[in-house]
Amino acid sequence: MFSTRRSTHASALALGAERAAVTDIGANVTVDPAAADYPEARAGRARTAEAWRTLASNKLVLIGSVVALAYVFLGIFGSMLAPYDYRAQNLADALLPPFSGGHILGTDQLGRDMLSRVLEGLRISLLVGVVITSASLVVGALAGVLAGYFGGKGDKAISALIDITWGFPLILVAVLLVGALGPGLAAMMLAVGIINWAGFARIIRGETLALRQREFVEAARALGVPRRRIIRRHILPHTIPVALVMTSYYVALAVIFEAGFSFIGLGAQPPLPSLGQMIAEGRNYMLVSHWVITVPGVTIALIVIGLNLLGDGLRDIFDPRLRDR
Amino acid sequence: MRAKGLLLYTGRQLAYTVPVAVAASVLVFYSLRVAPGDPVNAVLSPLAQEEARSALRDRLGLDQPIWQQYFVYIGNVFQGDFGTSLLNGNSVGSLLVEFGKRTALLAGLALLVTYLVAIPLGVLAAVKRNTIWDQGASLIGNLGMAIPNFWLALLLILLFSVNLAILPVGGSGSASHLVLPVIVLAVEGIAVTMRVTRSSMLEQLGQDYIRTLRAKGLSAWRVVWVHGLRNALIPVISLAGLRFGWLLGYTLIVEVVFRWPGIGFLLVDSVIRRDYPVAQTLSLVLTMTVVLGNFLANVLYAAVDPRIRAGARS
Numbered sequence A: 001m002f003s004t005r006r007s008t009h010a011s012a013l014a015l016g017a018e019r020a021a022v023t024d025i026g027a028n029v030t031v032d033p034a035a036a037d038y039p040e041a042r043a044g045r046a047r048t049a050e051a052w053r054t055l056a057s058n059k060l061v062l063i064g065s066v067v068a069l070a071y072v073f074l075g076i077f078g079s080m081l082a083p084y085d086y087r088a089q090n091l092a093d094a095l096l097p098p099f100s101g102g103h104i105l106g107t108d109q110l111g112r113d114m115l116s117r118v119l120e121g122l123r124i125s126l127l128v129g130v131v132i133t134s135a136s137l138v139v140g141a142l143a144g145v146l147a148g149y150f151g152g153k154g155d156k157a158i159s160a161l162i163d164i165t166w167g168f169p170l171i172l173v174a175v176l177l178v179g180a181l182g183p184g185l186a187a188m189m190l191a192v193g194i195i196n197w198a199g200f201a202r203i204i205r206g207e208t209l210a211l212r213q214r215e216f217v218e219a220a221r222a223l224g225v226p227r228r229r230i231i232r233r234h235i236l237p238h239t240i241p242v243a244l245v246m247t248s249y250y251v252a253l254a255v256i257f258e259a260g261f262s263f264i265g266l267g268a269q270p271p272l273p274s275l276g277q278m279i280a281e282g283r284n285y286m287l288v289s290h291w292v293i294t295v296p297g298v299t300i301a302l303i304v305i306g307l308n309l310l311g312d313g314l315r316d317i318f319d320p321r322l323r324d325r
Numbered sequence B: 001m002r003a004k005g006l007l008l009y010t011g012r013q014l015a016y017t018v019p020v021a022v023a024a025s026v027l028v029f030y031s032l033r034v035a036p037g038d039p040v041n042a043v044l045s046p047l048a049q050e051e052a053r054s055a056l057r058d059r060l061g062l063d064q065p066i067w068q069q070y071f072v073y074i075g076n077v078f079q080g081d082f083g084t085s086l087l088n089g090n091s092v093g094s095l096l097v098e099f100g101k102r103t104a105l106l107a108g109l110a111l112l113v114t115y116l117v118a119i120p121l122g123v124l125a126a127v128k129r130n131t132i133w134d135q136g137a138s139l140i141g142n143l144g145m146a147i148p149n150f151w152l153a154l155l156l157i158l159l160f161s162v163n164l165a166i167l168p169v170g171g172s173g174s175a176s177h178l179v180l181p182v183i184v185l186a187v188e189g190i191a192v193t194m195r196v197t198r199s200s201m202l203e204q205l206g207q208d209y210i211r212t213l214r215a216k217g218l219s220a221w222r223v224v225w226v227h228g229l230r231n232a233l234i235p236v237i238s239l240a241g242l243r244f245g246w247l248l249g250y251t252l253i254v255e256v257v258f259r260w261p262g263i264g265f266l267l268v269d270s271v272i273r274r275d276y277p278v279a280q281t282l283s284l285v286l287t288m289t290v291v292l293g294n295f296l297a298n299v300l301y302a303a304v305d306p307r308i309r310a311g312a313r314s
Helices: A004-008 A041-057 A059-081 A114-150 A152-165 A170-181 A185-212 A215-222 A227-263 A275-285 A291-318 B002-033 B050-060 B066-078 B092-127 B132-146 B149-163 B176-205 B208-215 B220-258 B263-272 B276-304 B306-313
Strands: none
Touching: A059 A114, A059 A291, A114 A152, A114 A185, A114 A227, A114 A275, A114 A291, A152 A185, A152 B002, A170 A185, A170 A227, A170 B002, A170 B220, A170 B263, A170 B276, A185 A227, A215 A227, A227 A275, A227 A291, A227 B149, A227 B220, A275 A291, A275 B149, A291 B132, A291 B149, B002 B066, B002 B276, B066 B276, B092 B132, B092 B176, B092 B220, B092 B263, B092 B276, B132 B176, B149 B176, B149 B220, B176 B220, B208 B220, B220 B263, B220 B276, B263 B276
């Protein structure tokens, strides 16, 4: 009953249009399961080829995906590539502009190498985004599948909880948690988890409801396959496409949120260089040396655009019906 | 029948909103009270005598069990007593009014700008689909969602306040202080609302009734902007309910960046300085605003879309 408002209009809010309404992401990334379960391997290969064609046909999506993957690569291996120690100060070389004194992206107010700091900040921002999104995904998928598959009172309770949670401002929850736990990444990550699981749960519950009616699930039930096995082998694998699409949007949102929260001084604390924290620290110097805020800012924007486009691309691949919208 | 259905729906929504409001108030209260660090330290020097500490604790009611403190606090709130700031003794009620007015002004203007820009742009993108208009709108949409709002704020400050020196860097006092915060707050809303308007409008334009209206010779303008838009706005309204809560969240960040003395600015400041009576009341008021906003959005949504009411009955 509580979910009528959203579910009735799921189809009207087509595409990932509402993805930036933060919790509303992926509300309509309904993936057509019919397109995704041909048993024959030949059809599988054809599908892979089709997926590549889809990806290649949309240049923007292709570029976005490459950018996103490049950043993920830099996030993982970047600290090995960093030319300097990100903490090493050198006040004699403070605020050097990019491409001078051996610093490709210049130095900050304490003479620390911007490139090394951005690489380290990238690692922290992405780590926060990926860890918290994975946790939300696991909790959300579990709640969504259980609610959708079993229905009844449990479903009512979970759906009510989802409705309460998702529409609630993340920043407010995070500020409250900072009140309780003190400033830092822990409070911020906990807040994102508390809110974002509901986004995953909502969509995966809907997917499960639809999958439950499908013939192959009914057949499995008729054959006496245990419920646990039906869920593990027949329901969960089919929710992976939607989950993937949502994950890329949610990681992007977590990166933006982490940056904003660290910027107002409640997230990552110095000397930890998260991207938002770097902008906060650089703020007082931006008038004389804009690169202390433009470099981390452009990095955030590029990661987010890349991840969003990657999400768009995945959606197109998994749901051909939406492609030319 | 119609009014009755809506009334029933409103009743059910209310039956669900009240427990949520109570639960939220308990959570807000507890989360700020379990915080490490004695609030007494926010007022008194660490060297203060134990007598002075216990006197203050007594005055603040901190020696009572926490559930009792909750009821005392809620009782006071209902009598219009929101407590006093630990740091400067101001009544939180008057702070709320003073700072709340500025937040309402900022958020209200941002909402107005958002919808005035986003809806026409979204419709235009749908009507002129796959043209340069559409691509431009989609570019604005992607950028608006990808650029962190606080960073956009800094860039705008650099451009308009520092290089061009035509707008103030931050603070309040004149209409020009509002320009940059309103723009920054509106940008993200424009991006999201425009995309929803576009896809919803596209869906409407494919419907049979649109073809009928066109066939009977109605002007293209009327078909799109009157008949199509009316139905296309339903998801936009639904999104508005959600956006309301998020707008409050974004306002908080924008207020901090521009040092706009509103509720968000005050809340962040009071949390950092451990002025818990202020933090508590502000969080409570913001939480209740969100709960109430969602309730109103649900009812409004049911009022414009009869299918929702029907769904509630079944």
